[in-house]
Amino acid sequence: MNVAFERIKNGIFNENVIFVQVLAMCPTLAVTSSAQNGIGMGLASTVVLIGANLVISLLRNVIPDKVRIPAFIVVIAGFVTLLQFLLAGFVPALNKSLGIFIPLIVVNCVILGRAEAYASKNGPISSIFDGLGQGLGFTVALGIIGMVRELLGTGKVFGAQLVPKAVDPALIFILAPGAFITLGIMMAIMNQRKLKKSSK
Template identity: 80%
Template sequence: MSVAIERLKNGIFNENVTFVQVLAMCPTLAVTSSAVNGLGMGLSSTVVLIGANIVVSLLRKVIPDKIRIPAFIVIIASFVTLLQFLLAGFVPTLNKSLGIFIPLIVVNCMILGRAESYASKNGPIASMFDGLGQGLGFTLSLTVIGLVREFLGTGQVFGTQIMSKQFPALIFVLAPGAFITLGIMMAIINQRKLNKAKK
């Protein structure tokens, strides 16, 4: 139980993919124009991450060291293919809005990195919680960035109009808005870390 809590805490806070490790910037910047897209991308990545971690962990003693990276990519690609079929069948709107970024989960350095650095060296239960922690941290990051961008850019939160349509700054739902939002949020998080370190 303590391992599970540690892996979850690490993934969400200490080793957060977006704000600490600064990985997976392509989907982070591209799909977070709304909170729904951020949440959808985060949860999709989490499903693939958990599944890949479990399978890699189970096969860690079977996969030859020389071909481990191609083997990991095949495992990840299998989960991404299944996920894409499920999204196309059950959530076609989300599938369409995420577009090419669903297949690109295959080459997401976060997922391959966890398979290589953690799942290939640990048991399936610990690897599952590692994937869950990393995935939840990624999902939380994308959703918060999407929420801020959507609110400032359109005056909406999860598609519900909160503010007058005249007020929003449309730049936040465009590409520069992604960089501005991410930069400000990272600055706030780093400043809080510095303040805590000083105490």
């Protein structure tokens, strides 16, 4: 139980994919124009992370070292294909809005990195929780960035009008430059908090 809690805590806080490791910048900047898209992408990646980590952990003693990376990619691609079929069947609007970024989960450095660094060296239960922690950290970060961008860019969050319509939104925040600005400000705030904690 302690291992499970530690892996989840690390994924969300200490080893957060976006705010700490600064990985997966392409989907982070591209799909976070709304909170719904950000959370949808995060949850999709979490499902693939958990599934791929489990299978790779179970096969870690069977896959030869020489072909481990291609083998990992085949496993990840299988889960991404299954996920895309499920999204197309049950949530077609989300599938359409995420577009090409769903198939690109196959080459997401976070998923391949966790397969190589953790799942291929640890047991299945620990690997499941590692995938869950990394996925939740990714989802939380994408959700927060998406909410900030959507609020500042449209005055809404999840379709609910939070800013009076009389106030003009800053449309730049739902465009590509707004993604860089939002991410940069949020990372600066987090780094400042870390510096304050370390100086105490």
